[in-house]
Amino acid sequence: MKLYQLVKNAGGPPQQEGKLRVLVTGANGQLGRVVTERLAAAGRTAIGLSRQELDITDAAAVRRAFERFRPHAVIHAAAYTAVDRAESEPDEAYRxxxxxxxxxxxxxxxxxxxLVYVSTDYVFDGRSREPYDEFAPTAPLNVYGRSKLAGEMFVRELHRQAFIVRTSWVYGRHGGNFVKTMLRLGRERTAVDVVDDQTGSPTLADDLAACLLRLVDTDRYGLYHVSGAGSCTWREFAQAVFDLGFGAGKAEARPVTTAQFPRPARRPAYSVLDHRALRLNGFPPMRDWREALAEFIAKHGRELLDGEP
Ligand SMILES: NC(=O)c1ccc[n+]([C@@H]2O[C@H](COP(=O)([O-])OP(=O)(O)OC[C@H]3O[C@@H](n4cnc5c(N)ncnc54)[C@H](OP(=O)(O)O)[C@@H]3O)[C@@H](O)[C@H]2O)c1
Known part of the structure; x- marks a missing residue:
């Protein structure tokens, strides 16, 4: 039984009546693992189901799991997240x-x-130069973004007690991500080329998870943008990791353009999210991405460089 499978009496009556039961899809993913851990730490019954335990493309299996666990809430973090691969296998992304x-x-x-559905900043085309709020028109540039937007539409059509939460540039302790890669490259090299013409907001998975847990405790349903406050380019993000980090300190992040690093999927040049819905619904502001990154590297930098915890 893995760490994220926190409900061991599955099928039987809930162990503690009155305790909030929250089912997490994609519980072995970068975000799903953090959400499951935080739920358990907050005294909730976390039912974290990995893809092996619940494949969301199997409608009957999904129905059975919900009938069996009878959750009070679900944090839906499972997704097809291979942004470039989605261009050549769109059916899988939409499935x-x-x-x-x-x-x-x-x-x-x-x-x-x-229901909390986690969505993406890639629903936008990036032509704005001002942060996108929840009321800005969407126009995804790639298959992944279009398939996630299709997911948003199903949520709106089929569930009234739902939160759609768009986030961006997520990193954390689990799974592969940009910060981990930069920590490693920063140690191995003196200079690393990083794109400097895409601007967004890095988001610490723990900060996002904390916000999802706050939302789900309320009935202030709707669409929310949740990311680290402030913005940067990927190069600035990399340089911040090098400047903070654990023997990676002296590396330089050198600016290159997206055109110099062609990838199958187009990405928005600008995808900073404005958090209007958090503000207007009385939720605490997200902290600045630099503050979150500094805390993350101070806490976990060493263990991340030494291997996956
Ligand atoms: N990472 C980012 O920068 C970012 C930015 C914006 C939005 N998001 C959104 O945030 C959410 C969490 O992403 P993440 O960063 O945690 O991605 P992740 O690490 O790739 O996790 C996604 C998880 O979903 C699982 N999954 C894939 N297909 C599934 C299926 N058919 N049934 C059940 N589980 C399935 C994957 O399992 P396998 O590994 O076994 O395939 C994986 O464990 C997603 O909705 C993503 O779209 C992420």
Whole structure:
């Protein structure tokens, strides 16, 4: 039994009546693992299901899981996240991000579980030069973004007690991510080329998870943008990691353009999210991305360089 499988009496009556049961899809992913851990730490019953335990593309399996666990809420973090690969296998991206989300939304509505669907800044085309708020028009540039937006539409159509939470540039302790890669490269090299013409907001998975848990405790349903406050380019993000980090200190992040690093999927040049919905619904502001990064590297930099915890 793995760490994230925190409910061991599955199928039986809940161990503690009255304790909030929250089901997490994609619980072995970067965000799903942090969410599951935080739920357990907050005294909730966390039902973290990995892809092996619940494949969201299987409608009957999703329905059965919700009938069995009867969660009060679901944090839907499972997704097809291979942004470049999605360009050559769009059916797989839509199967998971659109129809998988439809299955989760229908099953959650059937047992009256609140739903939190995690979406992406890639629903925007990046032509703005001002942060995108929740009311800005969407125009995804790639298959991944379009498939996640299709997931948003299913959630809106099929579930009334739902939160759609768009986030960006997520990193944390688990799984592969930009910060881990830069910590390693910064140790191995004196200079690293990093794109300097895409601007966004790095988001610490723990900060995002904390916000998701705050949202789900309320009935202030709707669309939310949740990312680290402030913004930077990928190069500035990399340089901040080098400047903070654990023997990586002396590396230089050298600016290059997106055109110099062609990838199959187009990405928005600018995807900073404005947090209007958090502000207007009385939720605490997200902290600055630099502050979160500094704390993250101070706490976990050494263990990340030495290997996956
Ligand atoms: N990472 C970012 O920068 C970022 C930015 C914006 C939005 N998001 C969104 O944030 C959420 C969490 O992303 P993440 O960073 O945690 O990604 P991740 O590490 O790739 O986690 C996604 C998880 O979903 C699982 N999964 C894939 N297909 C599934 C299926 N059919 N049924 C059940 N589980 C399935 C994956 O399992 P396998 O590994 O076994 O395939 C993986 O464990 C996603 O909705 C993503 O779109 C992420």
């Amino acid at each position: 998971t991000n659109a129809y998988g989300t439809r299955h989760v939304a229908l099953a959650a509505a059937a047992v009256r579980a609140k």
